[in-house]
Structures are given as C-alpha cells and as structure tokens.
Amino acid sequence: MENSRQKITELGLILTKEYTGLTLRELNTVAKAFAKRLKGGETVLFFGDLGCGKTTFIRSMMEHFNVDPNEVRSPTFNVVNTYQADGKVVYHIDVYRITADELFELGFYDYQEQNSILLIEWAEKIVDEIDQPDYLICLSINGGNMSTRDLQIYTGSDR
Numbered sequence: 001m002e003n004s005r006q007k008i009t010e011l012g013l014i015l016t017k018e019y020t021g022l023t024l025r026e027l028n029t030v031a032k033a034f035a036k037r038l039k040g041g042e043t044v045l046f047f048g049d050l051g052c053g054k055t056t057f058i059r060s061m062m063e064h065f066n067v068d069p070n071e072v073r074s075p076t077f078n079v080v081n082t083y084q085a086d087g088k089v090v091y092h093i094d095v096y097r098i099t100a101d102e103l104f105e106l107g108f109y110d111y112q113e114q115n116s117i118l119l120i121e122w123a124e125k126i127v128d129e130i131d132q133p134d135y136l137i138c139l140s141i142n143g144g145n146m147s148t149r150d151l152q153i154y155t156g157s158d159r
Helices: 002-011 026-037 054-064 100-106
Strands: 014-022 043-047 079-084 088-094 116-121 135-139 150-153
Touching: 014 026, 026 054, 026 135, 026 150, 054 116, 054 150
Parallel strands: 043 116, 043 135, 088 116
Antiparallel strands: 014 150, 079 088, 135 150
C-alpha cells in the first residue's frame, strides 16, 4: 500500500471524498453518484485487493448508464469488456493478468477516445503507463467489519 500512496502522490491526485464502513447498499449509492460525473474521455483507475468490491462498484456505475447489471462481469480472463452506455463506449479493463508491456498489444492506447470511459481494475500494476488519470478509486475491506468497505476517491488536478 505504501507504493500505491507514493504513486498517488506522483500522479498529483487529490483526495476529494473518503468513506468508512460502507454497506453494499451505500457502496452502490456512492458508485451511481460517482458515475454522474463521467461525461466521456475519462480514465478511472481502481486500486484494491481481491474481493474488495472493484467490480461491484463498476457494476453499480454501469446501472447509472442504463447497462443491465447482470451483463457487467469482471474481465479477468478476457481482459476487456465493452459496454455501450448512453452514447458512450465504456471499456472495463482488468490488468491483473497482464504486464505493462502487454498494454500496447492489447490496444490499450486506442481505447482513450473523446466519447469513451476507461475503467481500469488492478491499475496499481500499470500506473506508470497512465499519463494523467482523471480519477482513482481506492477500495478496501473495513478492518472492523469484514462485510463493509472503505473507499477513497481521488481526483486529477484538472477535474
């Protein structure tokens, strides 16, 4: 986690919201409210351990864009899931199983378009390849209650 904090500082991201002990319902509410900020052209990084709620958060975000939540799954094995969402293209990317060198082969840099939104899980692995993310969502399991989550939202300096 110390390395992640250093990367956050290097990226110039600013902590704008922090939540402790969110229930699943509360996490869903926060995710939908966050999704309202996204108009297209944004890159959102997700940091967090296995099972902390990254895909759950993204599933709730996609509900805001009228995407059936049953269609939103972790792209762990196929790496990228693409959703058409209210005139935008959302790329849900999971880089858990790939290296930064494989990003080019994946076509990652082609995904960054004006009407697209990039949602990148396990972004800690490739953070050096991202010039300036617009947002960073850090999720963790709450130490006092394993069924709740802690959440920090960081915002790029130009947002």
